[in-house]
Amino acid sequence: MYRFQHSDYLIGLGALPLLLAALFFLLQWKKKTATRMGDPALIRQLIRNFSPFRFLVKVLLVFLAFLIIILGAANPQMPGAMQNIQRKGVDVMFVLDVSKSMLATDIKPSRLDKAKQLLLLLSEKLENDRLGLILFAGRAYLQMPLTTDHGAARMYIQDASPDAVPTQGTVIADALHMANTAFNSKERKYKSIVLVSDGEDHDPDALKVAKELAQNGVMINTIGIGSPDGSTIIDPATGETKKDEQGNTVISKLNEAELQQLSDATNGEYIRLDNVDDALITMTERIDSAEKKSMSDAEFIDYISYFQWFLGAAFVLLVMEFFLSERRREKRPANGSKPAAGTPALAARALLVLVVIAAALPATAQSGNGDAKVRNGNRYYKKHQIDESVQQYQSAVQQAPDNPTANYNLGNAQFRKNNFDEAGRSYDSAIHYSQDKTMQEKGYYNKGVAMIKQKKLQESIEAWKKALKLDASDVEARDNLEKALMELKKQQQQQQQQQKDQKKEQNNKKEDKKDQDQQQQQQQEQPKPQRSRLNKQQVEQLLKALEQKENDLQNKMKQSKVKTPNQPDKDW
Secondary structure: OOEEOOHHHHHHHHHHHHHHHHHHHHHHHHHHHHHHHOOHHHHHHHOOOEOHHHHHHHHHHHHHHHHHHHHHHHOEEEEOOOOOEEEEEOEEEEEEEOOHHHHOOOOOOOHHHHHHHHHHHHHHHOOOOEEEEEEEOOOEEEEEEEEOOHHHHHHHHHOOOHHHOOOOOOOHHHHHHHHHHHOOOOOOOOEEEEEEEOOOOOOHHHHHHHHHHHHOOEEEEEEEOOOOOOEOOEOOOOOOEOEOOOOOEOOEOOOHHHHHHHHHHOOOOEEEOOOHHHHHHHHHHHHHOOOOEEEEEOOOOOEEEOHHHHHHHHHHHHHHHHHOOOEOOOOOOOOOOOOOOOHHHHHHHHHHHHHHHHHHHHHHHHHOOOHHHHHHHHHHHHOOOHHHHHHHHHHHHHHOOOOHHHHHHHHHHHHHOOOHHHHHHHHHHHHHHOOOHHHHHHHHHHHHHHHHHOOOHHHHHHHHHHHHHHOOOOHHHHHHHHHHHHHHHHHHHHHHHHHHHHHHHHHHHHHHHHHHHHHHHHHHHOOOOOOOOOOHHHHHHHHHHHHHHHHHHHHHHHHHOOOOOOOOOOOO
C-alpha cells in the first residue's frame, strides 16, 4: 500500500486551479491585445507561424511537470519486502521449572542448566513457530508472550534462575493455566506446551488442568529431568545442603508418573532428558507433526521511496517543453539564412527549468533525509547485529527527528536490547510523527509489550486499547489486553486481601496490648502477697490451667496468619 512520507507537500496541488485560471486570463489578454493592434487580417498574417496546438502541448507539459514535482516532493513510498515476514508454524509455550530442586546435580552440570541447554537448541529448530516463556516454582510468571523474536526468547531462557520466582515450590497447575491464557482462546489447534520439570511435588490439580487444555486443542509435551534415585540440593542462599524443617537432608527425586499423565491426557509426548540430542529430535518431530497455521511478523518497517522517479520524469517533461517551439516549421529563405532564434524566449525557458529544479532540490533532500541510515539499520537488524542497527537508527533520528520509520525501527532495536523504557519513548515518537494508521497501530501494540516488560500494567493496557481503536481486528492486541485486565484485577484482589490481613493483624495487636494492659492493671490492684494456703495438688492444677491458656493463645495467633493461596508446603 502506497503512502506519502511528506503528505503536507500535497497542499501544493491547490496551485493547479490557480495556474489554470492564470492561463485562461492570459489567453483572453492575448486575444484582446491582438484585436486592439489593428487589422485582423494583418495580425493573422504576422502570426501565421504561431501554432495554437503546440502552445497547448507546451502548457500541458508544464502543468504535468508541476503535478509530478509536487508528488515527488511528497515522496511516495511502498512497504519493502522485509516489512512482513510470512511464516507457517504453531504457537509453542516453554514452561520451565526454576524451583530450587532444579539445582540438583544428578544431571550435570545441573538439572536447570541441562533444561536451558535443551530449550535453547529447541528454539533454534522451531524457527517458523511463535515462542513464549513461563517460569514457575511456587508461582508462575509470564516472562515473554508469544513472539517470533527467537533472539529475545533465547535471552530470557539464558537468564532463567530460581531468583526469577520469589515463591519456591513446584506448582505445575498454575503454570499450565497461565500458558493456556497466553494462546488465542478462539483457536482449537496450532497450540503446544513444552513443560520441563522434575515434578518434585505431586500437584493434584495439574491433571485436571491438563484435561481442560486438551479440550481447547492444546498438546502438552513433558520433559522429565532428574533421576528416580534423587539427589541433594545446594541452597544458593546459604551455599549448604538443603534441609527440611525437621533438619533432615532433602533428597529431590524425579516424579515421572505425574509428567507422563499430563502428556497422555493431551496426546502429547513424555521423554526423560538423558541425552540432549535425542530429546531434541523427538520433541522437534512431535511439534512439527502438529497442524500449522500461516502467520506474519512485522519485525521492522522498511519503506522504499520513489521520489527520484517522479523528479526524473518532471525533468524530462520540462526539457521537452524547452525544445518544443510554438512556431510551425517554415522553409529557409533563398539566401540560406536561418530564422531568428528567439534568444530571449529560450533564455527564459532555461531559467524556468533551473528555478523549478532548484525549488525541488530541498524537498528531495528532505525526503531522503535519514532514509539511507534507516536502510543500513534494517540490514544490521536482519543480521541480528542489534548494536550496529541501534547506532544507524539513532543517526537517522538525529538527522530527521520527525522520521516515523526511523523512530519505530529504533524502538524495535532497543526492545531487543531490553531497553524497554527507551523503546517506549521511540514508539511514542513514531506514533506522534506518523500519519500512517498501520504504523501507529503497530507502535501502540509494541509499546504495550514494552510496558508489560517493565511491570507497568496500566500503561500497557492503555497502549493496547489505542491499538485496538486503530485496528479492531488485531487478535494479538485483544488477547494481550484481556490478559492484562485479568492480571490487573488479580493484583487489585491481592492488594485488598493484603489490606484485610494488615487490618486483622493490627486488630490482633490491639487486642494483645489491651490484654497486657488489663493484666498490668490487675497486678497493680492486687493486694500484697500473702502466704499461700493452697496445697501441692491445687498448685499443680493451677499451673496446668495456665499452660492450657498459653497454648490456646498461641493457636489463636497462628490462625490469625492467613496462608498464601496455592502456596506449596515445600520450598524447593
